[in-house]
Amino acid sequence: MEGHGAYNRSSGVQAAGSMPAVDLLKVAGDTADLAPAPQPIVIADYGCSEGRNSLLPMGVAISSLRPRLGADRAISVVHTDLPGNDFSALFAAIESDPTTYLAQDRQVFPSAVGRSFYEQILPSDVVTLGWSSWAVQWLSRVPCPIPDHVQVAYSRDAEACAAFARQAAEDWRTFLFHRAREMREGARLVLLTMATDDSDDFGYQPLLDMMYATLCGMVQDGLISADDLKRMVIPTVGRSRGAFAAPFEHGRFEGLTLERIEIFHGEDRVWGEFESSRDAQRFGAKWAAFSRASLFPSLAAALDDPSKAPSFIPA
């Protein structure tokens, strides 16, 4: 993600899209088995980015657990992301954002881990409640270039599609394997991530096609090279219902059971605003800011000289 608080400023689409899962997190908090006192209760937030979108779900999780814990029992909230994440923005948001969960409960202790969730990053058997929103769609690596797009969902290249599908399946198992180690018996994990719907649609097509067309135009204008474009890949996938369920085909996977999968179309808050304002300029600017905050660093990393990147898109 783009750093310096940019993700926090331009991730309202993700925040709105998470709401159905926040309802499930509350149910999970109400029903998870609790570690015996005096052990702290650990809530893990996997792929927190700069944290603003974690504040509400963590607040909901804390409120759902608190009645069974009593006022004095410590709750540890562990936010995790990749080592290069802007953790300063995360801690600033936890400390002073008006929606911070710290304001509601004095026995809550935030911390952070800068390691990939494709490894075990917390001790075994400590997590009571796990949460991850809009993160598990990011693959652990780019399995191959995509010759005809930046997003594999819109590629017609069979080899690229197959390689990404294999990587997505492997990463999903790896992610679950490590969470299974970290979670206590009776813990709950709620994940919100990108999916393909039951007609195999990934969504975002106008945005992604426009992004690719613009990059092709930049090659023609000599702003980036054809080799730069070849390396540009957004390493995200939308998994199908079947792909999510696959590790659980025999009921359990590494001790985990799958309680529920729901695939839904996320709220498009930017479109909703446009319908009332009819301000096309603002509509375009909002989607551009979303794209920049979420995807620009992945594309810029492919440049021969990434230091040139910031001049391409106005802030």
Ligand SMILES: C[S@@+](CC[C@H](N)C(=O)[O-])C[C@H]1O[C@@H](n2cnc3c(N)ncnc32)[C@H](O)[C@@H]1O
């Ligand atoms: C789109 S942001 C989501 C942030 C926030 N959870 C939200 O709902 O808005 C995705 C985050 O996942 C993180 N991420 C991607 N791959 C990861 C990995 N292997 N391990 C940990 N975090 C990862 C990214 O660094 C990024 O901060």
